[in-house]
Amino acid sequence: MRYTIEGGNLPALFITLDAGEKIVSEAGGRIWTRGDIVTDTTSGGGIGKAFGRMLTGESIMLSTYTAQSAGEIAFASSFPGSIIARELGAGEILIAQKSAFLCATAGVEMSTEVNQKVSSGFLGGEGFIMQKFTGPGVVFLEIDGYCKEYDLAQGERIVCDTGLLAAMDSSVTMTVEQVKGLKNKLLGGEGLFDTVLTGPGKVYLQTMTVPKLAQLIIPYLPKK
Numbered sequence: 001m002r003y004t005i006e007g008g009n010l011p012a013l014f015i016t017l018d019a020g021e022k023i024v025s026e027a028g029g030r031i032w033t034r035g036d037i038v039t040d041t042t043s044g045g046g047i048g049k050a051f052g053r054m055l056t057g058e059s060i061m062l063s064t065y066t067a068q069s070a071g072e073i074a075f076a077s078s079f080p081g082s083i084i085a086r087e088l089g090a091g092e093i094l095i096a097q098k099s100a101f102l103c104a105t106a107g108v109e110m111s112t113e114v115n116q117k118v119s120s121g122f123l124g125g126e127g128f129i130m131q132k133f134t135g136p137g138v139v140f141l142e143i144d145g146y147c148k149e150y151d152l153a154q155g156e157r158i159v160c161d162t163g164l165l166a167a168m169d170s171s172v173t174m175t176v177e178q179v180k181g182l183k184n185k186l187l188g189g190e191g192l193f194d195t196v197l198t199g200p201g202k203v204y205l206q207t208m209t210v211p212k213l214a215q216l217i218i219p220y221l222p223k224k
Contacts, residue, residue, distance in 0.1 A: 001105065001138070003085065011083040012076040013102065013140055017067035024110075025075060025103035027061040035071020040064045064106065075103050075140070079210060082147040086167075088135025093170035096131045100141040100166060107137035115174075132170075141167055145208025152199025159194045163209045169201030 001023075003015045015023060017037065027041055041063050065073055077083055083102060086094055095113050104110070113132040133139045143166045150158060152172065165174065175196045197203050 003140075005083050005085070007076075009080045010077065011081070011142075012074055013083050014072060014074050015103075016072050017065075017070065019067055019069050022064055022066045022106040023073060023103050024062055024064050024106055024108070026101065027063050029063060029075055029103060030065060031074050031076050033065070033071060033073045036068040037071045037073055038066050038068060040066070077102070077142040079142065079144055081145050081206065081208065082143040084141050084143055084147055084149075084167075084204065085138055086133075086141070087138045088133065090136040092135040094133045094139060094167055095170055095172075096133065096141055096167040097165065098130065100143070101131055101133075102140040102142045104133065104139040105137035107135070108139050109134040141204075143167075143204065144206045144210060144213075146206070148205045148207070150203050150205070152197065152201055152203060154200045156199040158197045158203060158205070160197070160205060162193055162195050163211065164205050164207070165195055165197065165203065166206040167204040168197060169203070171199075171201035172203055173198040 001015060001017055001021050003013060005011055005013055012031070017023065017035075030039075041061050043061060067073075075083075078099075088094060088108065101110065111132045111134070113130040115130065147166060152158065159177070162176070168174065175198070176193050177196050178193055
């Protein structure tokens with residue numbers, strides 16, 4: 001399998017498959033294929049996993065694309081931003097925000113990750129239910145806005161606005177902290193809470209979210 005990511009702020013993923021290679025996406029995820037590539041739609045592991053995907057904002061069904069001979073398959077991001085690729089070793093886990101999944105090689109196991117911290121779930125902007133990807137294989141994620149990667153050392157922290165965490169290694173701890181100081185809360189413009197990520201591990205931060213973009217557009221919409 002070989003791939004390229006093109007398109008700048010409106011990215012698309014182009015994957016070249018050899019005969020017998022497979023790519024999995026949510027149902028109807030691909031935008032086109034070139035060559036003899038067969039599509040098979042399944043529940044991807046039964047009703048339980050299908051329901052879990054529904055909770056993360058993904059399609060209940062999955063599509064598996066199998067190349068009968070060398071061919072190309074293309075996927076596009078649903079929002080202006082970035083597409084990232086992460087290669088996972090056997091048993092390696094990546095946690096991602098809802099609706100981040102674009103596609104993955106057939107060996108990647110997809111499931112849900114429940115945020116055990118009540119405060120993080122209610123206030124962190126990432127929610128209680130996130131997506132969990134377990135290797136081996138390559139997973140492709142769509143990220144809102146520009147994606148910045150950091151490799152955090154043991155105990156190293158990043159403090160960011162809620163909702164800006166796109167993905168993280170399972171070794172990273174996510175908590176929510178209240179902004180300190182009454183003046184900062186009322187006048188600082190950063191909100192009442194911050195998301196705190198503590199290493200070790202890799203984190204992926206996004207510069208834009210769909211809710212933030214909607215908030216910026218609403219004042220300019222026509223009013224009756």
